[in-house]
Structures are given as structure tokens and as C-alpha cells.
Amino acid sequence: MDDRKLAILRAIVTDYVSSREPVGSRALVERHNLQVSPATVRNDMAVLEEEGYITQPHTSAGRIPTDKGYRLFVDRLAQVKPLSAAEKRAISTFMAGALDLDDVVRRTVRLLAQLTQQVAIVQYPVVSRATIRHVEVVQLSDERALVIVVSSSGRIEQRLIELAGVLENELDELRARVNAALVGLTAAQALDRLGGVLDELPPALAGPADVVVAALLEMMAADPSARVMVGGVPNLTRFGDQFETTVKPVLEALEEQVVLLRLLGEASSSVDVTVRIGHENPYEPLQSTSVVAAAYGLDADVWATLGIVGPTRMDYPSTMASVRAVARYVGRFLAEG
Amino acid sequence: MDDRKLAILRAIVTDYVSSREPVGSRALVERHNLQVSPATVRNDMAVLEEEGYITQPHTSAGRIPTDKGYRLFVDRLAQVKPLSAAEKRAISTFMAGALDLDDVVRRTVRLLAQLTQQVAIVQYPVVSRATIRHVEVVQLSDERALVIVVSSSGRIEQRLIELAGVLENELDELRARVNAALVGLTAAQALDRLGGVLDELPPALAGPADVVVAALLEMMAADPSARVMVGGVPNLTRFGDQFETTVKPVLEALEEQVVLLRLLGEASSSVDVTVRIGHENPYEPLQSTSVVAAAYGLDADVWATLGIVGPTRMDYPSTMASVRAVARYVGRFLAEG
């Protein structure tokens, strides 16, 4: 692939992203000093089109990038755009004063949506090495109780259970024993250990313990990061006109936690920013969108993933820079507190 | 106001809601057997227009209801539509198997959105008579701890605090004292009591206790119902075309918890369903929408509010029926468990 053709492709992508209109050969040579005539550019464009990087919406219109074109742009042509001072400031002031884990996630979503002007998705963080700090069983009414697990990362899991006719002191003992057995373990270790706890209990406690342990097993087995928060939905306006065809499927996808988790999940393996463009996306209704995601955490210890969803026609360099910056900052923020 | 004119207004509203198109005099006499000629209907329509109940988008078009017209319809003309058997079944199966309070709210939002085909908003329930069941302080790292309050309604409040250099047994004592002082009290009572707790503590605990009590004060004072969950956003497609002008402001409003709380809050005084139509709405960007809301709870004990937002052109009778039914059901469900 010719240097000049690459330069032309880059110019087409940047122009189209900023103008939202197909770009023609003349506009191209005028706005970027390509040092060749429009005719030459046309020849190159014909080749680029043949190879599938750009396409014409209709004859007598300029060219727009295809998904393949954006892919090449992202992989080889995009120049890293450093964040502006204002953006850096925004990041640090935005997160200051977070009240709890929920609040951190909420602020992160807002921040990301504001920086990128896209729809932001943030997965709740989970520290796989986090250990259980405390297990609490609270009787709410004659029939119901609440099992609560607090982990060293500050995460709280709760589960409502049916628990009838248990004496106060029995509950105290059960609580003490469960705590003694589980505190300091990771979720995975606790999962192994829980069976043993049941065997060691005095028979009087067997009934209630069964229920409590069953709830704990469920809680330990459930992936605690299997939740996401979404924000910046009004930014979907950037998709332009076709509401019914383009925006509706996106809105529907955004309500499906499972879909969003899969979307982010695929990015979480890589430490750096991952970009999925249009059809590269495994989820069909989102194939007219691009997803930019990044894992966050401290060094090799990945906690979760965050990212944005937007039109394929987006400013990849700055979006990628923002996502990367927010991911890094949140990782550090959560580590330091 | 004439009986026939009322019948005509009712016919206009129902036809317009189902067809989305201005309705003319001829269509009116054909579809509803009004026993008069189109000319007569036209005369009545002219009067209705003069009085502000209906309007013409342009000359030579049919009439559409104004906000005032919808208001009259809702107040005097709407016949209560009983829920279908399928809808009733949906309500009870939807809620079965809820795991915790969050899950109840999540399911309620889904249910409401599905039944009404509108955007659903549900405020987290709060039982003012709920009492504190347990207070927990968990040290997460050398510098940070988590204060957790569990209430008898199953609600959990958490707060991250800075807490350095506290010994394990000091924390145990602090925890015990706080629990002894607060368990069994309502949030309001706890607020009064907290000052006293501080005074009774041994001086060694004063430092950490200050921080913990400050967090508790904040948590007790904060309105725990000041959170809402939103769902069914894809139903905004029902607004029809004008995306930029109509849908965007709604999307923006939906991200503002404060706005939503105010929106629901105004309905919470009344026990029955409240309807705000178009300009009746205090929040300007939502003045092209209608809000149908209802408080939920057990009898006189109101816990919170839920409702839907949709275009003024909505099927009020069935929407109101659905909102009322869901509110009643959720109230009972939460009471019984």
C-alpha cells in the first residue's frame, strides 16, 4: 500500500468524521496539501475503493470510509492525540469526593460520557484477589433475613432469604462460625470452603445454616462484576437522523446488561484500548456502531472494563485517548482510594 | 358543555391516539355512531376549538386534542379499562423470585415499561417506620473503612470513610456501642440520638468515632428514597419522528435523577394515579410529554412513587390502569415479602 494512498485514506477519514459528508477529490487536495492534482487523487481513490477501504453512497458523490477503512485508519494511521489540559483537569476534579463504590462508577460514567460525547458503559470493578471481610446475617421479619457479604475492595453483596423460626443466639453462633470460616478468603476459596462449614455445625443449626450457606454459595459463584452502568444516552443524537433504524436497536442493546457485558468482556483480555468497528461487532443490532473499550485496574491486576459506544463515524484518536486516560485514572484512583 | 360535544371530544382523543393522525368530521361519524351528520359535528368541533380543547395543525386538516382537551378527557371522559387476564398474569409472574430490594425495583421498572410501552421510572422504596437493624464498620485497608447500615426494610446504606490507625478491639467496642445505641430506632430517631453516643464514649475512641458518627449522620439525614431507576427507554421511539426536538430533551431529563425525583415527587401526595399533561408539567423540556405516576405502599403508609413518561398522545385509560395496578401490586409484594 502506497504512502500517498494511505495519506488519502487518512484525509478521507478525518474529513468525513468532522464534516459528516462524503468527501470528493478536489476538497481533499485543497484541505490537505497533497501536492498532486485531483485527477491523481481520483485514481488512487478508485484503487482504494476497489480494495474495499472506501465507498460511494451513490454515483456523483464523494467517498466515505468503510469499516475496513476505519480499521486501517485505527491500526496504522491514527496519530495519538494527547488530552488537553482542560480534559486532564476534568478527570481529576470529577472523581474527587466520591462517596462509595457506586458513586465512583457513577462518576466514571459521567466523566467518560462527557469527555467522549458518546454513550459510556462502565462495568463494576471486581478485585479477584479481594478477600471476604465480613459476613452478616440480619433477621428482617419473622420470615425473612438478609445475608450480606463485605469484601476488602469495599464491595457489598446482599441476598434476601427465607428464614423462619431461628433463635437470636442460634443466629449469633451461625454468624460467628461462618465469619470464622470465611473471613480472609477470596470468593473462589470461600466456594471450596463452604461445604465444610456445613459439616462442622451442630445439628441444631443445620436447618437455617442450609439456607444461609446456599445463599452464600450463590453469591460467591455469581460473577460480582456482572453489572454495568450506562450514561450519556442523549449523546445518541450524534448518530444523526435515522432514529428508527439505527438508534432504536442501540437503545435496546443498552438495556440488556448481558449484551453490554459481552461487549465489554471481549475487550477485557487486552490491557490497552480495544476498538471494534461496525461489522467486527459480534452483536448484530450494534453493527452500525463502534465500541471503544479498555480494561482498568492496577498493573496486571485487571478489575473490569469500561468503554463507549458510538457511530462508526467517530473521532477515533481522541475517543481512544479519552477512554485510555479514564481507564488508567480510575484504576489508580480505586487502588489509592 | 353539551353531552354530544363531550362524546365528540372523546372520539377525537381515542381516534387520534390510535391513528396518530388528525381526525376529521366524516371519519368521526363513520367510526363512532354519533347519529348526526358530519356538518353538525363540524359545528361542534368549531366550538370545541374556540374553547381550546382541540386544534388544527393547519387549515384543511382534521383536529387534534390540546393539552386542555386531554385534561378534560382524563378527568371526565376516560372509562376505566380493566387489565386483561394476560396483563394480570404478567404482573404476578414478573415479580416472583426477586432476589433483593434492588431486584424488586429492577423488575418493577421492566414490568411497567412492558405493560405501558412507555419509559418507566421507579423510585426506591423507603419505609419511614423502618428501623435500624444493624450497623457495621469494616476496615478495608490501612486508611479506609466502610460504614454499613442495614434497616428492617432490607435496605442497605454504605459509606466509605477515611479511618487510619485504629486498633481492632477499639473498632469492636465502637461497633458494639453504636449498635447498642441505634438498633431499633428509625432514621429520624437515630439522628437525634447520635450526638449523645459521641459523648458517652471513652476518650480513646473519640478520634475514630468522630468520623464514623459523621458518616452515620450523613447517611441518616440523606433521603434514602432519593434514587430512581429508569427503564424502557427504547419505547421513546413511540414519540415518532422529531428526534432532535422532542426525544433529546427527554433523554437528557432521564439522566437527571433530581428532575425525575421532582417529577415523581409531585405525585406522591396523592394515593391514586396522578396525570400531568404537557404544559402542566413544571419541567420545561418535558412539556411535550405526559407523566402518569402513582404512589405505592401499604394503605396510608406511602413509601415511594413510580410512573411513566410518554408522549401526550398516549392511551391514558390503559396506561393509568397499568400504573395503578403495578403500584398496588408492588406495595403489597413488598409488604408481604
Next chain:
DNA sequence: GCTGGCACTCGGCACCGCTGAGTGCCAGCC
């Protein structure tokens, strides 16, 4: 007070032709 008849209005639609942006191709030049 209701009704049929009639003139009037006007949005929507199809049709038309023009314009201009943009292309592909080709012959000629460096």
C-alpha cells in the same frame, strides 16, 4: 337545531428541468 350542498383552503405528491459536485477515462506531458 340539524342537514345537505357548495365554495374554499392547503398539505402532499408527482413531475420536471436545472445545477453543481463529483466521477471515470483518455490523450498528452514530464
Next chain:
DNA sequence: GGCTGGCACTCAGCGGTGCCGAGTGCCAGC
């Protein structure tokens, strides 16, 4: 061989025109 200017061609978009039909207001008559 690659670049360039020139030229014919295509076609979306736009404004203008004319027609159709839905719907209205008004009026005279029952």
C-alpha cells in the same frame, strides 16, 4: 510509467408547477 488537464457523463438535491383530495366554514332549507 506516473501525473495532469480536459471532457463527457451521472445523479442527488432543489425549486417550481399543477393536480388531487381531505377537510373546513358557511348558508339556505327542512
